[in-house]
Amino acid sequence: MRILVIGGGASGMIAALTAAENPENQVTLLERQARLGRKLAATGNGRCNLTNLNTNLSCFHGENPTFLQPALNAFGVSDTLAYFEQLGLLTVAEPSGRVYPFSDQATSVVDVLRLAIEQSNIRLEAGCEVTELYYHDDAFFAQTEERRYAADRVIVACGGMAGAKLGGTRSGYQMLKGFGHTCTKLYPALVQLKTDPTWVKSLKGVRAEADVKLFSGTEVLAETRGEVQFTEYGVSGPAIFEISRAATSTSDPLTVVLDLIPMMEQSALTALLEHKCHAFPNITLENFLTGILQNRLGRTLLRACGLKLEATCNSLKKRDLQKIADTMKAFSLPITGNMGMEQAQVTAGGIRTDEFDPNTLESKLQPGLYACGEVLDIDGDCGGLNLQWAWSSGRLAGQLKGAN
Ligand SMILES: Cc1cc2nc3c(=O)[nH]c(=O)nc-3n(C[C@H](O)[C@H](O)[C@H](O)COP(=O)(O)OP(=O)(O)OC[C@H]3O[C@@H](n4cnc5c(N)ncnc54)[C@H](O)[C@@H]3O)c2cc1C
Numbered sequence: 001m002r003i004l005v006i007g008g009g010a011s012g013m014i015a016a017l018t019a020a021e022n023p024e025n026q027v028t029l030l031e032r033q034a035r036l037g038r039k040l041a042a043t044g045n046g047r048c049n050l051t052n053l054n055t056n057l058s059c060f061h062g063e064n065p066t067f068l069q070p071a072l073n074a075f076g077v078s079d080t081l082a083y084f085e086q087l088g089l090l091t092v093a094e095p096s097g098r099v100y101p102f103s104d105q106a107t108s109v110v111d112v113l114r115l116a117i118e119q120s121n122i123r124l125e126a127g128c129e130v131t132e133l134y135y136h137d138d139a140f141f142a143q144t145e146e147r148r149y150a151a152d153r154v155i156v157a158c159g160g161m162a163g164a165k166l167g168g169t170r171s172g173y174q175m176l177k178g179f180g181h182t183c184t185k186l187y188p189a190l191v192q193l194k195t196d197p198t199w200v201k202s203l204k205g206v207r208a209e210a211d212v213k214l215f216s217g218t219e220v221l222a223e224t225r226g227e228v229q230f231t232e233y234g235v236s237g238p239a240i241f242e243i244s245r246a247a248t249s250t251s252d253p254l255t256v257v258l259d260l261i262p263m264m265e266q267s268a269l270t271a272l273l274e275h276k277c278h279a280f281p282n283i284t285l286e287n288f289l290t291g292i293l294q295n296r297l298g299r300t301l302l303r304a305c306g307l308k309l310e311a312t313c314n315s316l317k318k319r320d321l322q323k324i325a326d327t328m329k330a331f332s333l334p335i336t337g338n339m340g341m342e343q344a345q346v347t348a349g350g351i352r353t354d355e356f357d358p359n360t361l362e363s364k365l366q367p368g369l370y371a372c373g374e375v376l377d378i379d380g381d382c383g384g385l386n387l388q389w390a391w392s393s394g395r396l397a398g399q400l401k402g403a404n
Helices: 010-020 040-046 065-074 075-085 104-120 171-177 195-201 238-248 264-280 295-304 319-330 385-398
Strands: 002-006 026-031 091-093 098-101 123-126 131-135 138-144 149-150 153-156 186-190 193-195 207-218 219-230 232-235 255-259 331-339 346-348 369-371
Touching: 002 010, 002 149, 010 026, 010 104, 010 153, 010 385, 026 149, 040 104, 065 385, 075 091, 075 186, 098 104, 098 195, 123 153, 131 346, 138 331, 153 171, 171 369, 171 385, 186 238, 193 238, 195 295, 195 331, 207 238, 219 238, 232 331, 238 255, 264 346, 295 319
Parallel strands: 002 026, 002 153, 026 123, 153 369
Antiparallel strands: 091 098, 131 138, 138 149, 186 346, 193 232, 193 331, 207 219, 207 255, 219 232, 255 331
16 A cells, blocks of 8 residues: 655654555655754754653543543553553653653664664655645545645644744644545644743743642643743743643733742741841841852842842831742742743644544544544643654554544
8 A cells, every 4th residue: 555644753654654554555755855854953942752651531622632542542652661661662761751862862762763764665755845745536645846646545643833042833624624624723732831920031941840820810820840941031940831831822801920939838837038138137138048048039039029129138027028928838929821832842722633533543434544642632641642642642542443
């Protein structure tokens, strides 16, 4: 059978390798960019968080996240690790469950897939963008600038819109819409949030371990604990990524509230500040929070409390200490937006999953047409879940079960 895999990213590479395990298949892999796996090579800050030992259904989102259960059952985390091991990749799991290549280089993951593709009978066409896909007279046809490819089965693995500079595109959605498929609303997930810049601007580059809550009025939409990074436009870092999906999915006014001393009760913190004040009455406020918070963060919080850094500690009233403790426990930043698809790591939303068979990933509208990866309406939490979906779904689609 002639098999066409469109998209040489994470899910497309594993789909092509899987399809090529059947020697009767002639597999062609078409990739728009000059190299395979360009986005994959940039994942995990260049380290590639390829999966997570704590993967389960609750880590995934979409109109119907249970859609991914059969793919995950058939090719879960241990299967993924075994698969990469036999490709020659050494991996290491961090205590959090996140798995990385032992080399700490995302390119190692791309390389083992690329080498396996080179050794297989897969025909690779890089720098080859499919501009149109259609079905005519019992065959699929993929049009590129240079030529037209005919196939008996097609796997659309074009990814989503996120990370445009690394290859994010609408292409896959458009291709599938051509067969009558429909798309949910698309919005960025795992993305940096813009906030009122008044205080964060001076904190650019500062990192803090915090409890993070996302509020809409008094309702908590999402919460987590982890690293927050301040930027000139707002907040970033793993903890912000984790709550970002809840922030981008609504147009309601939102506030992110940071507890910057998460391990301490408010009363203990107030007592600590009172002690500091009595023990060091003559130091200026510039150094009041030294040793408790990162220096720049401490000074910014004191300014946010309306205090002058030149004043000495003995000028602080009880209500000032209370206010400082309150601000450290609940530093509020009104959200003004997000950094958009360009900067997002993943697209929330995608082609509706109820239009595909979850056991095969074959289209219910067009026999012989399959889809996998981010183009479908499934996205995962931060921490290797999106790649796990790419591996699980790519593996299942590549088995080409379904159409005869
Ligand atoms: C900066 C960044 C960091 C990330 N870090 C992580 C991480 O550490 N862990 C994690 O789990 N997830 C991470 N992700 C998300 C993860 O990379 C994606 O969810 C995953 O790559 C999706 O796989 P995919 O195969 O669906 O799409 P992609 O990997 O994006 O592959 C799609 C491919 O299709 C090609 N293509 C598109 N249209 C066409 C066309 N018309 N013709 C031919 N080819 C086409 C594209 O060029 C691309 O190579 C990160 C994303 C970004 C942007």
